[in-house]
Amino acid sequence: MRSNLLSMQLFRLLCGLLEEKTGVNYHASGIETFSAKVYARLEVAGFDAPLDYYYFLRYDAASTDEFDALVDELVVNESYFFREVDQLKSLRDDVVLPLVERGERPRIWCAAASTGEEPLSIAMLLADAGVLSHVDIVASDISRKALARARSGEYNIFSLRACPLDMQQRYIDVTAGRIVVAPEIRAKVEWHRHNLLDASAIASFGTFDGILCRNVLIYFNDATVRRVVGTLSGALRTGGRLFVGATESLFRFGILMRAEEKNGAFSYLRAHE
Ligand SMILES: C[S@@+](CC[C@H](N)C(=O)[O-])C[C@H]1O[C@@H](n2cnc3c(N)ncnc32)[C@H](O)[C@@H]1O
Structure with missing residues (x-):
């Protein structure tokens, strides 16, 4: 053999x-x-x-x-609903709600969204706050297989391990042995296939008020992290925030964005043009 x-x-x-x-x-x-x-x-x-x-x-x-x-x-596609939820709440409270109150329409991008639990969790939090229809959510990943799962809206029980019961009851159907996210939540997320290394494709994607790029930078070397973070900061509007994973601090990279801790969640603010 x-x-x-x-x-x-x-x-x-x-x-x-x-x-x-x-x-x-x-x-x-x-x-x-x-x-x-x-x-x-x-x-x-x-x-x-x-x-x-x-x-x-x-x-x-x-x-x-x-x-x-x-x-x-x-690729490692590990993800689950309401993962590192303090950041998702900070995105809602510190990015989305102030803009909606000012009559603006925030754009959110989940880069490296894998099978979709992250953007769908955001959509659920925004639906709960009554502002989902005022926000655009874009989600992307490099993996075709992960995106196919995301588009199907169907999950396994492990994806629910951090999902609050009230959210589950409101937005996820767990009857008949299938776990399916409510159609009105799924319909709010626009799925795309995107490689984070492809700066020109990302530039054509427009600009965002909030970008989540969580639990993927750990797989990149330092030069690639710098390159990707540079691309992402270019895709942020002034006043926009970048959220990376809890173990992916950008402090040692000396980036131009300002690190801030709000409501127990770290994010990087694009303060200037
Ligand atoms: C561990 S998952 C993170 C999912 C989600 N962000 C979370 O925190 O739960 C990492 C994802 O990064 C994606 N990925 C890896 N390299 C990428 C690249 N160059 N461009 C876009 N996505 C990439 C993988 O396909 C995988 O779905």
């Missing part, structure tokens, strides 16, 4: 390609899982040898679909 463990050299070649295109940095400690996923994909794609598969991905213009399928297998 052949071994399905990549050589360190092939592991580095494939990781280099993936990091170049997606920013995601894979550690050698994960070589076994990484190898198993690569072998599963290369067999489906009809290759015998991982080096041929690498050449195909690297040099063949027809490899885009296969590359996307490999990314789908390798």
